[in-house]
Amino acid sequence: xxxxxxxxxxxxxxxxxxxxxxxxxxxxxxxxxxxxxxxxxxxxxxxxxxxxxxxxxxxxxxxxxxxxxxxxxxxxxxxxxxxxxxxxxxxxxxxxxxxxxxxxxxxxxxxxxxxxxxxxxxxxxxxxxxxxxxxxxxxxxxxxxxxxxxxxxxxxxxxxxxxxxxxxxxxxxxxxxxxxxxxxxxxxxxxxxxxxxxxxxxxxxxxxxxxxxxxxxxxxxxxxxxxxxxxxxxxxxxxxxxxxxxxxxxxxxxxxxxxxxxxxxxxxxxxxxxxxxxxxxxxxxxxxxxxxxxxxxxxxxxxxxxxxxxxxxxxxxxxxxxxxxxxxxxxxxxxxxxxxxxxxxxxxxxxxxxxxxxxxxxxxxxxxxxxxxxxxxxxxxxxxxxxxxxxxxxxxxxxxxxxxxxxxxxxxxxxxxxxxxxxxxxxxxxxxxxxxxxxxxxxxxx
Amino acid sequence: xxxxxxxxxxxxxxxxxxxxxxxxxxxxxxxxxxxxxxxxxxxxxxxxxxxxxxxxxxxxxxxxxxxxxxxxxxxxxxxxxxxxxxxxxxxxxxxxxxxxxxxxxxxxxxxxxxxxxxxxxxxxxxxxxxxxxxxxxxxxxxxxxxxxxxxxxxxxxxxxxxxxxxxxxxxxxxxxxxxxxxxxxxxxxxxxxxxxxxxxxxxxxxxxxxxxxxxxxxxxxxxxxxxxxxxxxxxxxxxxxxxxxxxxxxxxxxxxxxxxxxxxxxxxxxxxxxxxxxxxxxxxxxxxxxxxxxxxxxxxxxxxxxxxxxxxxxxxxxxxxxxxxxxxxxxxxxxxxxxxxxxxxxxxxxxxxxxxxxxxxxxxxxxxxxxxxxxxxxxxxxxxxxxxxxxxxxxxxxxxxxxxxxxxxxxxxxxxxxxxxxxxxxxxxxxxxxxxxxxxxxxxxx
Numbered sequence: 017x018x019x020x021x022x023x024x025x026x027x028x029x030x031x032x033x034x035x036x037x038x039x040x041x042x043x044x045x046x047x048x049x050x051x052x053x054x055x056x057x058x059x060x061x062x063x064x065x066x067x068x069x070x071x072x073x074x075x076x077x078x079x080x081x082x083x084x085x086x087x088x089x090x091x092x093x094x095x096x097x098x099x100x101x102x103x104x105x106x107x108x109x110x111x112x113x114x115x116x117x118x119x120x121x122x123x124x125x126x127x128x129x130x131x132x133x134x135x136x137x138x139x140x141x142x143x144x145x146x147x148x149x150x151x152x153x154x155x156x157x158x159x160x161x162x163x164x165x166x167x168x169x170x171x172x173x174x175x176x177x178x179x180x181x182x183x184x185x186x187x188x189x190x191x192x193x194x195x196x197x198x199x200x201x202x203x204x205x206x207x208x209x210x211x212x213x214x215x216x217x218x219x220x221x222x223x224x225x226x227x228x229x230x231x232x233x234x235x236x237x238x239x240x241x242x243x244x245x246x247x248x249x250x251x252x253x254x255x256x257x258x259x260x261x262x263x264x265x266x267x268x269x270x271x272x273x274x275x276x277x278x279x280x281x282x283x284x285x286x287x288x289x290x291x292x293x294x295x296x297x298x299x300x301x302x303x304x305x306x307x308x309x310x311x312x313x314x315x316x317x318x319x320x321x322x323x324x325x326x327x328x329x330x331x332x333x334x335x336x337x338x339x340x341x342x343x344x345x346x347x348x349x350x351x352x353x354x355x356x357x358x359x360x361x362x363x364x365x366x367x368x369x370x371x372x373x374x375x376x377x378x379x380x381x382x383x384x385x386x387x388x389x390x391x392x393x394x395x396x397x398x399x400x401x402x403x404x405x406x407x408x409x410x411x412x413x414x415x416x417x418x419x420x421x422x423x424x425x426x427x428x429x430x431x432x433x434x435x436x437x438x439x440x441x442x443x444x445x446x447x448x449x450x451x452x453x454x455x456x457x458x459x460x461x462x
Numbered sequence: 463x464x465x466x467x468x469x470x471x472x473x474x475x476x477x478x479x480x481x482x483x484x485x486x487x488x489x490x491x492x493x494x495x496x497x498x499x500x501x502x503x504x505x506x507x508x509x510x511x512x513x514x515x516x517x518x519x520x521x522x523x524x525x526x527x528x529x530x531x532x533x534x535x536x537x538x539x540x541x542x543x544x545x546x547x548x549x550x551x552x553x554x555x556x557x558x559x560x561x562x563x564x565x566x567x568x569x570x571x572x573x574x575x576x577x578x579x580x581x582x583x584x585x586x587x588x589x590x591x592x593x594x595x596x597x598x599x600x601x602x603x604x605x606x607x608x609x610x611x612x613x614x615x616x617x618x619x620x621x622x623x624x625x626x627x628x629x630x631x632x633x634x635x636x637x638x639x640x641x642x643x644x645x646x647x648x649x650x651x652x653x654x655x656x657x658x659x660x661x662x663x664x665x666x667x668x669x670x671x672x673x674x675x676x677x678x679x680x681x682x683x684x685x686x687x688x689x690x691x692x693x694x695x696x697x698x699x700x701x702x703x704x705x706x707x708x709x710x711x712x713x714x715x716x717x718x719x720x721x722x723x724x725x726x727x728x729x730x731x732x733x734x735x736x737x738x739x740x741x742x743x744x745x746x747x748x749x750x751x752x753x754x755x756x757x758x759x760x761x762x763x764x765x766x767x768x769x770x771x772x773x774x775x776x777x778x779x780x781x782x783x784x785x786x787x788x789x790x791x792x793x794x795x796x797x798x799x800x801x802x803x804x805x806x807x808x809x810x811x812x813x814x815x816x817x818x819x820x821x822x823x824x825x826x827x828x829x830x831x832x833x834x835x836x837x838x839x840x841x842x843x844x845x846x847x848x849x850x851x852x853x854x855x856x857x858x859x860x861x862x863x864x865x866x867x868x869x870x871x872x873x874x875x876x877x878x879x880x881x882x883x884x885x886x887x888x889x890x891x892x893x894x895x896x897x898x899x900x901x902x903x904x905x906x907x908x
Contacts, residue, residue, distance in 0.1 A: 022555055030559050031500040038501055049810035050834045052841030054477040055484055059585055082575035083523045109468055113476050115858050117844055125506060129528035139505055154844040156823055364495035377602055388496045395498030398563055398600045412561050
């Protein structure tokens with residue numbers, strides 16, 4: 017992990033690290049598919065116009081152009097910086113071929129030209145799930161997406177995590193109820209709470225004229241409400257006091273109550289109502305999610321998203337959706353660096369077939385093929401060397417078994433961890449079940 | 463397949479097409495891992511300098527730069543156009559952390575700014591295997607890589623294919639034996655044979671001074687030799703006649719003989735010695751492979767590669783290798799367009815759990831979770847609608863089973879293809895084995 021990369025912000029894993037990443041990606045895919053989500057991939061490039069529609073992110077974009085491009089001939093292109101904007105474009109473009117409601121997962125690289133720093137990459141993998149409707153999408157989708165993602169995260173070797181949930185309607189409805197008109201300005205200020213603190217947020221709200229000192233105070237009090245159950249509902253009512261609740265607030269409270277109650281039931285201990293969560297991006301309209309990895313709070317949110325009523329639209333037809341996105345590279349990096357986890361070996365092979373002489377290569381491949389028919393991954397030596405050297409070859413890679421064929425054609429297999437060597441039949445021998453594939457294990461301490 | 467894409471040369475699959483691509487990628491991964499190849503990924507960008515070292519390909523490169531980049535601050539970057547050059551860089555950069563000989567597979571997108579046309583994409587997926595040594599790599603590797611790739615291709619639903627193999631040493635040694643000095647010029651001209659024909663190749667060779675008319679004639683006769691067995695060896699001797707065979711020719715003949723003999727033994731019927739194969743890129747030094755999909759010759763080679771003695775080097779340390787690369791996107795496109803294959807359904811789910819009322823959503827998820835524990839992919843309805851409408855929802859996606867829970871709590875499952883409906887227990891019911899996952903099947907004719 018202390019390797020330097022030749023391009024800052026662009027991480028490349030060693031084969032044994034890649035096995036950990038593959039385990040994470042395979043696990044996510046399995047959980048997503050188990051819940052009916054279909055895979056798609058979008059192209060890596062979008063037109064710059066498409067990307068810029070979604071806000072002030074031009075500093076982060078990597079533009080793409082052919083070296084030999086004739087000026088003005090091609091559309092101005094850039095690498096996508098997330099998977100939500102491309103997905104919205106994909107849905108609109110293929111609406112006639114898709115069945116709604118549409119559940120999709122998408123696991124791809126994204127690129128951001130940000131300054132590389134701890135946990136920030138210029139190229140990284142995201143894993144997204146979204147549920148999108150045509151015209152309408154039942155609120156229940158917000159619950160489903162949270163449950164599926166919580167189950168996916170539970171299946172990963174990452175330890176304890178907590179989904180922090182809020183609802184934009186709740187916050188905005190509350191601000192309305194206390195007489196705020198520019199609710200967006202208040203949401204944006206509250207979004208900075210963790211970064212700049214309550215005092216600065218209050219100052220900003222008051223000096224910009226978005227809120228009176230009293231309103232700022234109440235917005236901050238709302239943001240301070242946290243509950244692992246639905247007790248936030250009476251807490252909000254108490255805070256509101258005599259004031260009339262705006263109907264947006266009522267709607268938001270009811271939605272958040274359902275999300276928290278259902279998640280508590282289906283994935284107990286994984287959800288906190290946290291009324292400070294705002295999510296900077298403007299397109300969220302209801303439920304908003306962040307996820308904290310307990311003990312690794314400095315990582316920031318490892319999985320975020322929410323409900324959007326109008327991210328995608330085609331003329332008067334709109335496609336409301338709800339989605340969540342995991343930053344996989346950051347997570348894998350943390351697993352490797354601090355989680356103490358690694359792959360049990362560096363290669364897929366469970367067996368290394370040694371060579372007595374170079375002329376035995378074909379016979380050794382026959383042995384390997386017999387093992388392979390039973391799903392065993394096998395590597396065959398490329399050349400005959402001293403057996404000690406061939407065993408070291410296997411040992412360096414963590415391959416647990418070395419296969420020998422004697423001069424008389426008898427077969428033996430050696431467990432090089434224990435040194436046990438027994439006779440074996442290529443037509444029937446199988447390794448111990450836990451040795452079949454590389455596993456994710458606690459790393460040996462350095 | 464008749465969909466137009468919004469960016470020419472950038473293909474995006476529909477969910478049901480993506481399932482076919484996923485099947486191809488999963489199959490390749492399985493075969494590669496079965497033979498001991500480890501996964502790596504390299505970053506999508508390289509410095510332009512790294513890419514330009516490998517020849518005159520600047521027209522094809524997509525340059526990448528931050529929109530807000532300060533001039534001259536960042537290294538000049540571009541998207542990789544294959545996986546061989548990045549792999550060579552990766553090997554050199556991580557040599558101290560890798561174990562040689564190193565078997566790796568790599569499945570990633572690559573980008574080329576070429577004019578989009580039939581079967582050519584600006585973004586496409588490649589699947590590569592390479593076997594790389596430190597300082598030396600036994601020739602047997604050339605055989606292994608061909609066998610593994612032939613087995614991988616046999617596992618795909620693509621029909622018959624043929625590996626066409628040659629050896630650069632053989633061609634170059636032959637040219638030397640007949641008195642040619644600029645052997646590279648002759649190789650390059652022969653490489654154009656399929657495109658421009660024998661007459662033009664001969665003209666070019668003679669007019670450039672690279673060969674006499676007689677030498678050009680003999681080079682073309684060599685290129686006309688094809689054999690599915692090792693009978694090309696006496697054929698080359700006969701063509702050489704009284705002339706003394708250069709030792710490079712002897713070496714090339716021996717190597718190609720071994721490749722053809724071993725492939726015939728391990729993957730019968732999959733190899734032809736084709737002495738016209740040259741491969742344009744300069745770095746090949748021995749065995750060269752192309753692959754033709756029988757009946758789809760217009761696709762060009764679907765899988766190519768070969769031996770390179772010095773693609774990667776670090777000071778005086780060199781890393782010889784041999785590798786093969788499949789153009790996956792082109793292959794999937796052909797499977798879908800002309801192969802008559804498609805996914806048996808559009809989504810992973812085998813079961814759709816219908817809702818009698820919205821209040822039953824939690825109970826329906828309980829049923830789904832019970833099924834999911836047995837590896838069954840399940841989708842739950844988002845809202846209660848008429849059963850006919852819910853069945854159509856499943857039918858449009860090709861989901862074979864719809865699950866109903868009666869008012870009295872009894873469970874029934876309907877196979878919507880046959881209409882059969884039977885009582886079922888969520889704790890024990892399983893679908894027919896062939897319905898568990900989407901399969902690749904013959905498409906219904908349009």
